[in-house]
Amino acid sequence: MIFNSLPFLVFLPLVLGVYYVLQKRAQNLWLLLASWFFYAWWDVRFLSLILISTGVDYLVGKGISESSDPRRRKVLLGVSLVTNLSILGFFKYYGFFAESLLGLLEPFHLALPLPALQIILPLGISFYTFQTMAYTIDVYRGRYEAVRKPVVFALYVCYFPQLVAGPIERAASLIPQLEKTRQVDWRAISTGLLLILFGFFKKVAVGDVLGLWVDPVFEDPSAHSGLDLWLAVYGFALQIYCDFSGYTDIARGCSTLLGIRLRVNFEHPYFATSITAFWRRWHISLSAWLRDYLYISLGGNRGGAWRTYRNLMVTMLLGGLWHGASWNFIFWGGLHGLYLAVHRAMGHNTRGEKQKTLPVALVTGMGTFHLVCLTWIFFRAPDFASSCTYLVGMFQDLSRLTIPVFDLLRGALPLVGLIVLDLIQFRNKDHLATRGKPLVFQAIFYAYLLMCICVFGVLDERTTFIYFQF
């Protein structure tokens, strides 16, 4: 089930209606059943993978917590990691590695008996696998006590608002909320409704509308002029931001209506004035995960400059691979790793961000945005060759525009609303800063957002969220 679909618009009020009249324990059970139903709506067979992941990590967590034998604890941690990574590896990376391996061996006339399988990627597998792995590692490191109640743990793994595209929640943040009694007051209702409104606006009225003309350009860059290609890169940068942060906003809004707070996943990333700052603002839950469980495990910045650069590179390469099994994603991750290493080598960090004057912030902000846009070409293009064609094409035939003007206009009008919304949020450092504005302004602004959804939005259930594929 996806958020921008009619079934979800029936599902959510139904879940909320029953949830509000249940007591805590029954609420958790109800949410668990609803979450399984939410996932099974897409394909009931893949629910078994979540159940395996849940069962293994629940038992492993309990086992680690009850054991004082370091060897046994290590073995149990290994069981969890191997199980989760095997599921992820098979469903997400088998085809890619089998194909790459056969390609490598081809010049030597060696053929491996690897079966060619058409594997369907289970929805949200990267998200819930990372979430359960984080839990087990935290329990192993002694940062978190293992959960005793199976219902609570199962709900932590498959809590429907953030199940398929995050934010990737930590046990320490989500589980205590699932264990305590929740209350939903007027403030929570207004927060939830506003976040859902902002999320739908970003997704339906901006992201999907941009996709109408951005997608065809990326599918066939050679058929478009250089001007089209430039516009499509900027368009995609906004499309992916609106699509993903829109999903997060809807997820956080739905969860707030249930009395459970989810973490912020985006902090106006395109206002970042350095690449390091960008990664502290973009997909925060994933970058924090990679930092805490990969970068720091590799040694972080403790082994001298070169080791730090290597660790940054490895972390970002694996971050790229997390997005999908393709050389494009690896290259995307590698470019970001290189940017981060160079930024670090230049002696910069995010602490200087606030001290920049406006002109300096504008120049560095634009520079950062363009560096990120360059990586989006590799992220979005269907293959590496298309990415190269795209890059070359950007500097040819710059005087002709073939994208229909009406398509550009359809995206431009909601974009005004997005800019106003982002500026208000950014200046006030609060995602709900519009609440502080006068009633008349709020009413007109929210009506404008709703009107953009209805008039310009792409209300088609077949448009999913970009991050669902990861």
Added chain:
Amino acid sequence: MNEPLLSIFSFKTLAVRGRPPRACVAIGCALLLLLLMEGIVRVLPHSITAGWDYWSPSSAEKFLNYFDRLVENSPPELLVVGDSAAAYGFDPKVFDAEMPEGFDSFNLATLGNFPLSFDASIRQWVLTLSPQPKRVMLIFARGAFNLQDHVRPYRPTEQAILDAPIMRRRQGEVIPADVVHLLRVWPARERWINLLRGRPTRSIEAGLHARTGSLRPDRLTSKVTPRKLILDPRRFEVLEKTLQDLKSMELDPILVHAPVHSRERKKWSNEGVYTQQARELCQTLGLRFWDYSTEDYDSMMLDQVHLDCDGHQRFSQTLAERFRSENMSF
């Protein structure tokens, strides 16, 4: 008051007491404003939002105009259906002028309506409506029957038409725009613009897609590598079924192969395969097949398969002459 221990119910989660905060009031006001806008759209003239649900505004205009004719109980004597070759190629005004006074033809051909979508939009729908025209003429370019999507992708266009709101509704699917009229505003944008400019909201009266311009020189100089034309049996089956249906309805259908540029003929190594099969089909059914694909229209083409303004005039006159010479009665 103590709740029973075994009760699973509790009413403590929702703690909404006192006045709602300003943001909630603002959301309520915004929804009211939206309802007001929805109301405004609903009371607007029908001509603005009608047709919002077709696959293109021009298709909408044609269909609405044709349906108006049926409502008025004045169906055309000759109904032309087909893909863009017919939409750009047949001019009803020129044709009617060449025919006896008072003759009336209507061009219902729409862009991209290749056989798989033609089956749903024309064969299973329009041609079943009454009152019916006296005769139906089908005009296609051979490319419409091509199986190889990598040569020219026809399938996405057909799918887009089949996915259009009007087609989904015909299959019983309820779509959001059925409920919320605001969703119709953007698809009807060309009508809004026409209204604001003081122009008629429907610009295609008799159904011709007149296009000015000429063939781009680079399209004449680029190298042509002949490919084998493979006819799609599913698409050809639609043609066969349509002709059979029309014959059984005694609408005396005529299948016409539209003119193409000589370069288009060089594009296929087995150039005459469609003509041959179409001719055989019509012979079997005892129907007319008129082939204009080898006639010289090179100087009157907009591109390799579409006629320009001069081309559609000449082609329409040629068809009218043929009607007269064969003494076809209505």
